[in-house]
Amino acid sequence: MADDKRTQPRRRRPRDESADDSYPPNYTTLPVDERRDPNQVLTDMLTRLSCLDLSGRVTKIGTHAKSGGSYSDIFHGRLLSNGKLVAIRELRAHIFPEAELKKSIALELRIWSDLEHPNVLPLLGFTLDFGPHPVFVTEWMSNGTVLDYVKANPAASVLQLSIGIAAGLRYLHKREIVHADVKSSNVLVSPTGVPSLIDFGLSRLLVISQVIMSTREAGGTFRWMAHELCGGRTPEHWRESLRTVATKESDVWAYGMTVLELLTKSYPYSHLKTDFQVFSAIGKGSLPPKPSNLMGPEEIALWQDICSPCWSSTASHRPTMSELLKDLHDLEHSIGLKRKHK
Structure with missing residues (x-):
């Protein structure tokens, strides 16, 4: 395809590395090693992020998913402590090999828990109450x-x-x-x-x-x-x-x-x-x-x-x-x- 006027190369501006966040951390040492046992990878991550464990503190509202993405189903939920509405996001386990699923959950927890930006939905935590794998809990976006x-x-x-x-x-x-x-x-x-x-x-x-x-x-x-x-x-x-x-x-x-x-x-x-x-x-x-x-x-x-x-x-x-x-x-x-x- 020949690029038309809409897709011509554009002159690049100098990169501004100080505009809205600090220099990115070194993620190349993420503890999600393909050689490690997937069960241990996930267990270690859950232990590391135990401060985000909401097990026993979240309940589902209804039994059917309200929506879903490419790889997950979203359920309506509530925090038992204050009644706040939350979204419970469950990865569709059946489309992932078990080992891949566990490492994906560990990696996603590691990445998501470290993000903080007004335009990235924050992770409130995870819970082990709704099946064999951790599920993610976020604010409910009405x-x-x-x-x-x-x-x-x-x-x-x-x-x-x-x-x-x-x-x-x-x-x-x-x-x-x-x-x-x-x-x-x-x-x-x-x-x-x-x-x-x-x-x-x-x-x-x-x-x-x-x-x-x-x-x-x-x-x-x-x-x-x-x-x-x-x-x-x-x-x-x-x-x-x-x-x-x-x-x-x-x-x-x-x-x-x-x-x-x-x-x-x-x-x-x-x-x-x-x-x-x-x-x-x-x-x-x-x-x-x-x-x-x-x-x-x-x-x-x-x-x-x-x-x-x-x-x-x-x-x-x-x-x-x-x-x-x-x-x-x-x-x-x-x-x-x-x-x-x-």
């Missing part, structure tokens, strides 16, 4: 997903929501964490309208994530998958593209698709009905058409200056999340000035 939110609140600012999501992803990337499953259903909105990233079921540290994604792992996420993850190969990088790995650059592509969801109030490639059609279209370089329902200069700028650069077929030509966040703040400032002078 506004649902960010796509639910913009559908229910037509006056909601897509720009402000896009800024929040970008800030959360930038925070993860600066800590060398690839989310790897960025989409509207993995962004929840707080009662005050703040978007928060969730579901690190596919999240992997860069040093761990260099594995080929299987069809099982990719299921349900094709509409947000980058060109290189759908078989696309640029001539200069065809060897590297033989290994389809989740990267910061593929997160950027998915971020652009997520902003597109907020603009169109629909999933990417909504005109295509099957995963195969979507996978084939992205691999061949077919980008989403310009939405016909864009309202005003703000949404036009989000499409043209934010979404489109994220979809360069060459991953290295995509902006970083730091650059996108700077562009979003510039747009916010520009829109504010125009409104002020009306």
Whole structure:
């Protein structure tokens, strides 16, 4: 695919490593060693994070899941101590080999428990009360997903929501964490309208994530998958593209698709009905058409200056999340000035 104007290389700004968090910790020594016994890995992690153990202090409300992500089911719950509503997130154990599941839980607990950012949903704790494996407990987000939110609140600012999501992803990337499953259903909105990233079921540290994604792992996420993850190969990088790995650059592509969801109030490639059609279209370089329902200069700028650069077929030509966040703040400032002078 020949890059059009939307996907031309852009001049990179100097990286700002001091904008909103300290230098990332060294995660290369994570105690999740492939050579260790999975039971011991998980036991050690639960012991290490015993301060987050909510066993005996959480109850489910109802027996059916309220929602779910690619790898988990979400149940409504309540803290017994104060009645606070919570979400109980259970990984779907049947889709994971037992050893992989235990190490994934240990890794996710290790990563999630160390994150602190307004646009990343905090982990309240875990509990051992609902099955043989630990489940995760977070605050209950009554506004649902960010796509639910913009559908229910037509006056909601897509720009402000896009800024929040970008800030959360930038925070993860600066800590060398690839989310790897960025989409509207993995962004929840707080009662005050703040978007928060969730579901690190596919999240992997860069040093761990260099594995080929299987069809099982990719299921349900094709509409947000980058060109290189759908078989696309640029001539200069065809060897590297033989290994389809989740990267910061593929997160950027998915971020652009997520902003597109907020603009169109629909999933990417909504005109295509099957995963195969979507996978084939992205691999061949077919980008989403310009939405016909864009309202005003703000949404036009989000499409043209934010979404489109994220979809360069060459991953290295995509902006970083730091650059996108700077562009979003510039747009916010520009829109504010125009409104002020009306």
